[in-house]
Amino acid sequence: MSYIPSRVISNEQIHGNYFMLAGRILRKPRKSPLPPQFAMVWVPGVDLIPLSYAYYDNDTVWFLYKVVGEGTKALSLKKPGDIIALSHPIGRSFIPEHDPVFLVGGSGIAPVLHYTKYLNRFRGIWGVRYGELAVRLIEKFPKLKLLTIASEDCTYGLCGKLTDVLDKISLSRGDVVFVAGPIEMVRQVCREFRASHQGPVYVIAETLVKCGIGICGSCVIDGILLCRDGPIVGCEHFG
Numbered sequence: 001m002s003y004i005p006s007r008v009i010s011n012e013q014i015h016g017n018y019f020m021l022a023g024r025i026l027r028k029p030r031k032s033p034l035p036p037q038f039a040m041v042w043v044p045g046v047d048l049i050p051l052s053y054a055y056y057d058n059d060t061v062w063f064l065y066k067v068v069g070e071g072t073k074a075l076s077l078k079k080p081g082d083i084i085a086l087s088h089p090i091g092r093s094f095i096p097e098h099d100p101v102f103l104v105g106g107s108g109i110a111p112v113l114h115y116t117k118y119l120n121r122f123r124g125i126w127g128v129r130y131g132e133l134a135v136r137l138i139e140k141f142p143k144l145k146l147l148t149i150a151s152e153d154c155t156y157g158l159c160g161k162l163t164d165v166l167d168k169i170s171l172s173r174g175d176v177v178f179v180a181g182p183i184e185m186v187r188q189v190c191r192e193f194r195a196s197h198q199g200p201v202y203v204i205a206e207t208l209v210k211c212g213i214g215i216c217g218s219c220v221i222d223g224i225l226l227c228r229d230g231p232i233v234g235c236e237h238f239g
């Protein structure tokens with residue numbers, strides 16, 4: 001796989017262990033990334049990390065990431081001017097024709113940020129642990145106000161986890177639903193909505209990605225290679 005060198009423009013701590021990195025790509029990708037595609041982000045000397053494009057415009061790319069281990073920690077220490085490298089966009093893009101419904105938890109919001117570039121109307125729920133994260137991200141992406149926020153610390157929007165407030169969302173037959181976030185949340189939402197919703201329910205999936213080109217098999221979900229056929233996978237594979 002070839003990589004595109006990119007210069008870090010900013011790397012801001014949004015809240016807690018959530019960071020947003022903006023980088024200027026120094027060579028054009030074969031195709032501009034579209035949601036919900038992702039990149040393998042190379043942190044020199046440390047790791048390759050799969051991250052969803054959180055935005056892309058005019059040779060500038062944004063990633064929203066949560067620090068969970070060595071690779072994301074090393075990424076969070078990158079300063080303006082530092083060089084990282086990105087793979088060409090991986091996975092299939094999918095922009096629905098009708099206004100979708102997003103049911104997302106935590107860092108699952110990253111690909112939704114990229115959707116805000118292409119969609120003027122959407123709805124759904126974003127579950128966060130701390131309301132402050134939602135406040136900070138809405139400042140940067142005002143279209144997120146279209147989502148209902150549920151915060152576990154009860155400081156913003158509804159009080160509780162996403163899975164506590166699912167009954168606040170009413171779906172019409174045929175609404176396209178996207179689910180993204182921690183795997184247990186995804187499984188629970190898929191179980192509930194597969195039974196009750198008569199329309200497509202998709203997961204913007206995450207799993208272990210190594211080669212990113214469909215060779216190693218590490219990213220397989222129920223027979224589907226996430227890096228080749230994903231990252232959108234039918235909810236039936238998670239229920």
Ligand SMILES: Cc1cc2nc3c(=O)[nH]c(=O)nc-3n(C[C@H](O)[C@H](O)[C@H](O)COP(=O)(O)OP(=O)(O)OC[C@H]3O[C@@H](n4cnc5c(N)ncnc54)[C@H](O)[C@@H]3O)c2cc1C
Pocket residue numbers: 038047048049050051052053064065066067068069070071072073107110111205206207208209231
């Ligand atoms: C297609 C795709 C898109 C992604 N997009 C984003 C994004 O936009 N923002 C973001 O914050 N994260 C995203 N992730 C998850 C991110 O890739 C991992 O958090 C990161 O690779 C962890 O690397 P690390 O070296 O910091 O931690 P590691 O040391 O590798 O892992 C630390 C802990 O996190 C767990 N972990 C690692 N990867 C995952 C995963 N994929 N799912 C669940 N648990 C995991 C490990 O089991 C371990 O417990 C995405 C993953 C995939 C596959």
Ligand code: FES
Pocket residue numbers: 208209210211212213214215216217218219220225226227228
């Ligand atoms: S990451 Fe190797 S096959 Fe998908």
